[in-house]
Amino acid sequence: MPGLEDLYREIILDHYKNPRNRGTLEPPAVRGEGHNPLCGDEIEVFLIVKDGIVEDIKIAGQGCSISQSSASMMGVAVKGKTVENARAFIARIKHMLSIDEEGEPDTSIALGDLEALTGVVKFPVRIKCAVLSWNTLAEALDIAAE
Amino acid sequence: MSFDLQRVRADFPVLAEVINGKPLVYLDSANSSQKPNAVIDAMTSFLQHDYSPTNRSAYTMAAHATDLYEGARTKVARFINAPRAEEVVFTKNATEALNLVAHSWGSANLSEGDSIVLTHMEHHANIVPWQMLAAEKGFTIRWVPLTSDGLLDLTNINELLTGASAFSFTAMSNVLGTINPVKELCALAHQHGAIAIVDGCQSVPHMPTDVQDWDADFVAFSSHKMVGPSGIGLLWGRENLLDAMPPFLGGGNMISDVKLEGFTCADLPAKFEAGTQPITEAVGLAAAVDYLTAIGMHNVRQHEREITAYALETLTNRFGDDIVIHGSRDINQRGATLSFAYRDVHPHDVSQVLDQHNVCVRAGHHCAKPLMRLLGANATVRASFYLYNTNDEVDALADALAEAGDFFTL
Structure with missing residues (x-):
């Protein structure tokens, strides 16, 4: 049986206790909103996308350590990156979390701190916590592209 | 007929389950109860x-x-x-x-x-x-x-x-x-x-x-x-x-x-x-x-009054202000379902640590979102007791909660 330390790596607890890019952005920033109806976790992702670059990102909402730390690490990973890179990152993370999507993800993308989320796969009920912010980011990117 | 807790427990085969060397502590009966051999x-x-x-x-x-x-x-x-x-x-x-x-x-x-x-x-x-x-x-x-x-x-x-x-x-x-x-x-x-x-x-x-x-x-x-x-x-x-x-x-x-x-x-x-x-x-x-x-429904109710009183006392004595138990403290006005907030630890994280000890509780909104909004909580941890639960299981809950507290100290 996997232990708690497989799930709650040091880096995850650090992002949970000290979330990065926490806050909101005013329009013209776009806003994506994600809910986990089973547990009530909520994530809001605010984005400023200019010339194909994610110039700024802020994250609000509330939830468990996995959903909140995943969101915090996500903000760090995509801020300043191109939209294309951000979308590739979403596909890469979902693949890592064993969520099947169409197409092959680019596994050469370096995961950095997000490597810590690999342990979540051993706790299937928590995968939905880890993926919530990434689905919300995808929605916000779609809105920004409109 | 007198109520014999050990005999009642023996009627429910699942309660004898041992997972990773630890006994099952089933505290989710408000969600769904376990079944006796008779059924x-x-x-x-x-x-x-x-x-x-x-x-x-x-x-x-x-x-x-x-x-x-x-x-x-x-x-x-x-x-x-x-x-x-x-x-x-x-x-x-x-x-x-x-x-x-x-x-x-x-x-x-x-x-x-x-x-x-x-x-x-x-x-x-x-x-x-x-x-x-x-x-x-x-x-x-x-x-x-x-x-x-x-x-x-x-x-x-x-x-x-x-x-x-x-x-x-x-x-x-x-x-x-x-x-x-x-x-x-x-x-x-x-x-x-x-x-x-x-x-x-x-x-x-x-x-x-x-x-x-x-x-x-x-x-x-x-x-x-x-x-x-x-x-x-x-x-x-x-x-x-x-x-x-x-x-x-x-x-x-x-x-x-x-x-x-x-x-x-x-x-x-x-x-x-x-x-x-x-x-x-x-x-x-x-x-x-x-x-x-x-068994007698009066006996079921009486057992649950006793275990509820023990749980309220145990959790309050051990965790003081670190635990907020929602609802009435009067066992005449409440059944054996306890929803609580524990320090700043999110209910899902509490339930994950408890699960490592085979302590089964529900974490979430319990299909009562208007009430949860009133409580100002997105989720709570809910431990619910039934005729087969023991004071030892209340203690197991408290022990596991203490570990969750250590793990997630903010």
Whole structure:
């Protein structure tokens, strides 16, 4: 049986206790909103996308350590990156979390701190916590592209 | 009969499970209860020796299965002191039972300008069916608020009930454990000409039930929370109300005749039992009723009062201000369901640490989001106890909570 330390790596607890890019952005920033109806976790992702670059990102909402730390690490990973890179990152993370999507993800993308989320796969009920912010980011990117 | 906890535990095989060297500590009975051998054996034996369809074929086995199925109805009726077995309708679950009342009684009796009264502590099953119907019919829903210690605030109840057609409320909150004064609430409803609909899901499994003493009009509850199988729920209703209601689901079994021009309904209870019914589940439910009756519902309630008192005392002594237990502290006003917040640790993370110790609790909104908003919480941890839980299991919960606290110190 996997232990708690497989799930709650040091880096995850650090992002949970000290979330990065926490806050909101005013329009013209776009806003994506994600809910986990089973547990009530909520994530809001605010984005400023200019010339194909994610110039700024802020994250609000509330939830468990996995959903909140995943969101915090996500903000760090995509801020300043191109939209294309951000979308590739979403596909890469979902693949890592064993969520099947169409197409092959680019596994050469370096995961950095997000490597810590690999342990979540051993706790299937928590995968939905880890993926919530990434689905919300995808929605916000779609809105920004409109 | 005296209550022997160790003998009760021996009746539930799953309680002997050991996972990774640790015993199972099942504290999620408000969600669904475990099953005694009596229920498991009754269902297995029925499937091995007696299974056949009910209420249609003429052979001996089918007649025997029909007797068992209808016998379950009689046992349930006796268990809740219903005047007639025909007033007990089998459904898929309690949610379907409440939907039946909303759609069948509600669609025949509610229209624009009417109102019904619900409370802030209802389960979604006693909210959403009414909201669905209200969107269609245009009636309004009024809400009974709560006091700060999680009881119904009846200060303005007469105003709320004035002109109302129905008052639908839970007998016991699935989040707070609050036991509501059902008899008083039914009387209030009737004083104002409203019918009284009781969600008995959390109360019927845990204390004696007398629908005639309550003077209720409908009572919905489920089998799977009262040591019976899932897949079968119950609606009791007054015969005159059920008779006057249109059918809910249409199909086989619920008709008296079908012609190209239309159909006529069967008598109660078949009128509300379309299609093949949960036959094996009814057999299991009958065994569950026999089991609880033999133990005695007063004994179940008394055991739960004791374990609730012990849990409130233990958790408060060990964690002080680090734990916030929602609802009343008075065991006369609450059942054995405890929702709480523990420090700043998110309920999912608490439940994950508890799971490492095989301590099974529910973390989430418990299908009562309006109540959760009132509590200012997205989620709570809920530990719920039943006739088979022990004080040692309360201690196991407390030990695991302490570890969660160490792990997530912010």
